[in-house]
Amino acid sequence: MIPLFGKWEVGFGNSTYFCSTTEPMSIDNSKHYFSSDFKLGILGGGQLGKMLLYETRKFDIHTVVMDASEDAPCKIACNEFVLGNLMDFDAVYNLGKQVDVLTIEIENVNVDALEKLEEEGIKVFPPTKALRIIQNKAQQKLFYVDKGIPTAEFHRFAYKSEIEDSIANGGMDFPFIWKAARFGYDGQGVKVVRKLEDLNGLPDGECIAEELIDFKNELAVIVARSVSGEVKTYPVVEMEFHPEANQVEYVICPARIDTKVAQKAQEIALLVADKIKHVGLLAVELFQTQDDKILVNEVAPRPHNSGHYSIEASYTNQFEQHIRAILDLPMGNTRSKVAGIMVNLVGAEGYTGDVVYENMTDILKLEGVTPHIYGKKHTRPFRKMGHVTIVNADVDEARKIAQQVKETIKVISK
Known part of the structure; x- marks a missing residue:
């Protein structure tokens, strides 16, 4: 344990941030992640999880993976595999109680369960506050606007039918990008809309209509x-x-x-x-x-x-x-x-x-x-x-x- 007192510098990229404290701060250099009883939980058993496991196996870090598929790619490489629905509160919560640190390889997980785990002292990364913003593309876009982060112009809709109303009343025009607010991946949940008929067959839930950027x-x-x-x-x-x-x-x-x-x-x-x-x-x-x-x-x-x-x-x-x-x-x-x-x-x-x-x-x-x-x-x-x-x-x-x-x-x- 290395005690730190007073003022110290922390360099982030090209910038240096200065912090100070009157209390001693300790950096723990004796954490036993390797070849130990420490358990890392991973929500999601797809290819990203499988490639994460290449690294945990290299370091001999014990892993517990949960996925809804018996044939998940992660199954062959983790120490423990749990079959469970990532959107189910109890499944995610119970998995989290078995591990020391919990992470994800897909963002479509039950955040309410993760939040409860955080409150009970389980380390969850990314933090649930960040994950709540990222999970919903409408929330993401509002976050960018609020924080002054440059992004394409957009409209947010509770239902797809509202897009048709907006077009009819001159609120927006073609072309634009339709995006489902939740559960899009690998090109799913995204479509270029050039005419009204392109909206046919799209889900009717929360979505955004985004400017088509040249x-x-x-x-x-x-x-x-x-x-x-x-x-x-x-x-x-x-x-x-x-x-x-x-x-x-x-x-x-x-x-x-x-x-x-x-x-x-x-x-x-x-x-x-x-x-x-x-x-x-x-x-x-x-x-x-x-x-x-x-x-x-x-x-x-x-x-x-x-x-x-x-x-x-x-x-x-x-x-x-x-x-x-x-x-x-x-x-x-x-x-x-x-x-x-x-x-x-x-x-x-x-x-x-x-x-x-x-x-x-x-x-x-x-x-x-x-x-x-x-x-x-x-x-x-x-x-x-x-x-x-x-x-x-x-x-x-x-x-x-x-x-x-x-x-x-x-x-x-x-």
Whole structure:
């Protein structure tokens, strides 16, 4: 135990914050997370949880994972697996009472249960105050406006029918982006609306209608923020999306943008993390407009698709960094060792059933290629089944190889 008295300095990024106290403060350097009775709980057993478990197994941290699926990818790698509904109060609460620290790999969880656990002394990261804002995209957008964070113009609606009324009365016009306020993921819950008929078939619950931004690039910055407030950012990445599925096809690091634009993106991402008081990883998705303004699109309070490249390309990958942050361990180096590009492997259109990865041998012959298969046994169109990382000293050469990977491998069914 190291006692601290009086005044000390804490450096966050390019800024230094000064704190003072009349009471002794202690930094505990004797926490026994490794090869011990300590238990880390993870809500969600999908691919993000599975990749988190690569890091907990490396550190020999005992894990308890809960998911609603018997076939969850996490099941093979955790110490304990609990079958349970993440939106069920009792299931989440009971899981939390078994562990010392609780985190998430998906934001669609019962926050009321997490709040009660926090009140009873269980450490929950991200904190429930942050998670309540992030879970609801309408709340997210209102938060940005309230905190002076640049974002696209939007309208909030309790029901989809209110959009039609607003259009009829001249309150808004086409085109715009419709987003469900809750439970959207992997391109679900988002649609470009160019005419009234495009609203047909969409859910009738709470939603937002957002200005369609004429952007130059879609960017992302992952911010890592520890329990004690140490903050680090990963390099700005560039994202290329599938035009129909609204899913990321490629993540490119470093983003091929001007240095001043990258700096602005980093600053805005840090502002979001600071205002929301996040702990763990926060992926901040951004638009770079035609006149190089940076607007926040939305955030994810966990490891993110835009950071998968870091497993091969960074000194400290995003999953290890999340573990470091929520356990208040020293943060790792976020710089890249080499340029990295991620290609998402998604189910091919027209195929549903037991998965087959066609031409895997061919991509393994390519230089700097590493596939990650998530362990989902059944494929369907546009379901995320894995990803491939391509590393190279030259980002443009890596992008060419990534294109070759995308055109070669096929995720089909038997």
